[in-house]
Amino acid sequence: MTDRQFDVVLLGATGFTGSLTAEYLATHAPAGTRWALAGRDGGRLRALRDRLGVDAGVVEADVADASSLRRLAEAGRVLITAVGPYIRYGEGVVAACAEAGTDYVDLTGEPEFVDLTFLRHHATAVRTGARLVHACGFDAIPADLGAFFTVQQLPEGQPIRMRGYLSIGALPSGGTFDSALTALARWRSGTVARARRRRVEPVDQSRRVRGVSGRPGYDRTAGAWVLPLPTIDPQIVVRSARALDRYGPDFSYGHFVALGNPLKAAALGTGAIGVFALAQVPPARRALSRLRPPGSGPTPQQRAKAWFRLRFVADGGDRRVVTEVAAADPAYGGTAKMLAESALCLAHDPLPSNAGQVTTAVAMGDALRARLDAAGISFRVVESR
Incomplete structure (x- = not known):
């Protein structure tokens, strides 16, 4: 792909997370990186470019126009899309990248979209050499690369039991809230998509790998009240x-949110059940979406106070390790950092040879972890015995 016009193209650059990602690229893209801002409104894109004071390209493209997406995918080596909810607006972008052999990254947290992408576009991407890497933000880089880092601290060839415990202080953006409501409203179709994927996805029968749901309650290992995070x-x-x-x-993994007291755990669990129920009713879902409309997000002051810590406890063989991934502003400054560094990693770093729908650990692994560590997202061993 050396003949491509750009190394990295950012679609949805004028949205809330897109503009944060553009700001990060403007100050952190290596010298010589050819990159472009893309979206529907050329005027807004040029205004953003002028505000950033960068020599970036501007490409007009609409997620509803397949021909514009094809031209966009063919113009870059790596395409970032921050246009969600992805189940509504994402498939055309994935399809264009898969056909063009263009590496693709997004920040989706929508399981149905990821499963449908695998079913519809994985084979094409394998053929063309495109790497389709979803969930390159707070969902799910800390969990994926944190688990990968933790496994590396344990003896090889041993069964591993791992649990991740998330503590967080952050507010969601309107886009994240809208995506979550959409996913909740579509849980039935999401279940169908996952079942279809399981029927066709190859599985190595010589190994046992599974997720475990766990139970809410007090967890002595975490020293906190926990709720499973689905x-x-x-x-x-x-x-x-x-x-x-x-x-x-033999590998198992459970994922939980850790809370300081049972009242918070009970309130969060009850609230989640209520939101799930309301999301099934279109008028109620629309009313909920107005509480935090797409395009809105936490203020700079709120983001400055945001934080997260994801702690892993893993047993393998006769060893136990406790590791931690932590950073400030996970929801948006952190997500923009993760998204941008994922694209820069794909564009510039020597990486394993793979194609199709792949995770961040599979596609980039240590190279991306090193980038994020240097950018202020820490990966560390807390305890090893």
Whole structure:
């Protein structure tokens, strides 16, 4: 792809997370990186470019126009899309990248979209050499690369039991809230898509890899009250484990949110059940979406106070390790950093040879972890015995 016009193209650059990603690229893309801002409104894109003071290209493209997406995919080596919810607006972008052999990254947390992408576009991407890498933001890089880092601290060839415990202080953006409501409203079709994927996806029968749901309650290992987190994160971790022998012959993973007291745990659990129920009713779902409309997000002051810590406890053989991934502003500054560094890693770093729908651990592994560590997202061993 040396004849491509751009190394990295950012679609949805004028949205909330897209503009943060553009700001990050403007200050952190290596010298000589050829990159472009893309979206429907050329005037807004040029205004963003002028505000950033960068020599970036501007490409007009609409997710509803397949021909514009084809031209966009053919113009770049790596395409970032920040246009969601992806189940509504994402498939055309994936299809264009798969056909053009263009590497693709997004920040989706929508399992149905990821499963449908595998069913419809994985084979094409394998043929053309495109790497389709989903969930390159707070969902699910800390979980995926954190689990990968943790496995590397354990003896090889041993069964591994791992649990991840998330503590977080952050507010969602309107786009994230809209995507979550959409996923909840589509849980039935999402279940169907996952079942279809399981029927056709190859599985290595010589190894046992699984996710475990766990139970809410007090967890002595975490020293906190925990609730299972049925997000895309544990699904991504399990897919990395199935693809990489380093996770051992028998690997299990559970993913939880850790809270300081039972009242918070009960309130969060009850609230989640209520939102799920309301998301099934279109008028109620629309009313909920107005609480935090797409395009809105936390203020710079709120983001400055945001934080997260994802702690892993893993047992393998006769060893136990505790590791941690942590950073400030996970929801948006951090997600923009992860998204941009994923694209730069694909564009510039020597990486394993693979294609099709792959996870961050499979596609980039240590190279991306090193980039993120240098960018302020820390990966460290807390305890090893």
